[in-house]
Amino acid sequence: MRGKETGTVAALTKFADEDLELLLLIRNFELALLDLFDAGKLNGTTHTCLGQEYVPVALAPLLREDFIFSNHRGHGHYLARFEDPDGLLAEITGRAGAICAGVGGSQHIYRDSYLSTGVQGQSLPVAVGVALHFKCTGQNRIAVVHIGDGTWGEGAVYEALNMAQLWRVPLLVVVEHNGIAQSTPTEAQMAGTIADRARSFGIDHHELNTADINVIRAELAPVVADVRRRKAPAVVQFHTVRLGPHSKGDDTRSEMELADVRAREWSGEYARWYGDQFAAADARQRARIADLVADVCARPPSSWPVSKVSTAVGAAL
Secondary structure: OEEEEOOOHHHOOOOOHHHHHHHHHHHHHHHHHHHHHHOOOOOOOOOOOOOOOHHHHHHHHHOOOOEEEEOOOOHHHHHHHHOOHHHHHHHHHOEOOOOOOOOOOOOOOEOOOEEEOOOOOOHHHHHHHHHHHHHHOOOOOOEEEEEEHHHHHOHHHHHHHHHHHHHOOOEEEEEEEOOEEOOEEHHHOOOOOHHHHHHOOOOEEEEEEOOOHHHHHHHHHHHHHHHHHHOOOEEEEEEOOOOOOOOOOOOOOOHHHHHHHHHHOHHHHHHHHHOHHHHHHHHHHHHHHHHHHHHHHOOOEOOOOHHHHHHHHHHHO
16 A cells, blocks of 8 residues: 655645644754753763654554554654653653663663664564464554664564564554665665565555655554454555664765755644744744753762663563
8 A cells, every 4th residue: 555645735634733742842852862962961872763753643542552662763652652751861861760760771761561672673573472462362452663674684574574474463563764774775775675575474565655644644543453453464664764863973974965855854844834833832842852951961860770670671571
C-alpha cells in the first residue's frame, strides 16, 4: 500500500492542538540537547530525531497498551509515549528525577512497556519474543519496534523477521527511512528495497510518504488493528529526513544537501499552514524547555542505586 504524498501545504489536514504542541515539544527538546552539548554541559553522546518527530506523534494513540521498542534516536518515541521531558532530561544529564538513575543516558531507557537501546537491530529479536509472549498468554497487545533504514544491514533483522512470520506473532516494525546511515546514503549501502525484503518473508509492507498526522493515523489504524487481530507481523515504512547530525555534531553532508533536507522536513510546511498558531505553540514549548533546562541542571546528581535499574530492566522482558 503506497502512502499519500503531502505535495502542497494545502494537503495538510487540521488536527488536534495537542498534536502540534507535542510535535514542538519534541522539536525544542532536541534543539536544547544540541545546545547543551555545544555549551559543554553534557557528556557522552546523543542522537536527535529532528525531522522525524511526527512519526511517534502520529502513532501514539494507536499504541497505548502496547510494548514499544525504541532505538538510539528515540527521544521522540519516549516523549510521544509519556510526555515526560523532565524525566528524560534528568536521565540524560544524570540529575535527580532521572528515569533510570542517570545510567541509561540518552539511548538506554526502560519504563512501563518501553525499552530503548543503542545496539542496532538487537531490539527486533527481543520484540519478537515479547510478541510471542503476548500471543501465548492471550493478551490483546502487540510489540512495536522502531528501526531505521541503516539497520537493515544487520543480520539480526532477518532472523527476527523469519521467526516473526514463522510463528505468526503480533509485531509491528516501524522503519524511519531517513535516507542516510550515519554518513552513508542509503542507496550506497542497500541493494534492493525494504518492501522486497519484507515481502520475501511473506510479511505485509506499508509505505507512507506524508507528514500529515491525520493521514498517517487513518492509513495505519487498520494496519495496527490487523496485526493485533491476526497475530501476524507487518512492516510500516516512513519516508522521512534526518534534519540534525548523526550524533551531536558530526554531520558530513554538504550545505546543498542540508538545504534540500530543510526544504523537505515537516516544520516548514506546518509553519506555513498553521501560521500564528504554530508560532505561538513553538514559543510556548521553547519557553517550557528553557525553564526545564534551568531547573534540571540545577538539581543534584541522581542517587538511585544502580542495582534497582538492573532489576527493573530484567523484569521488563
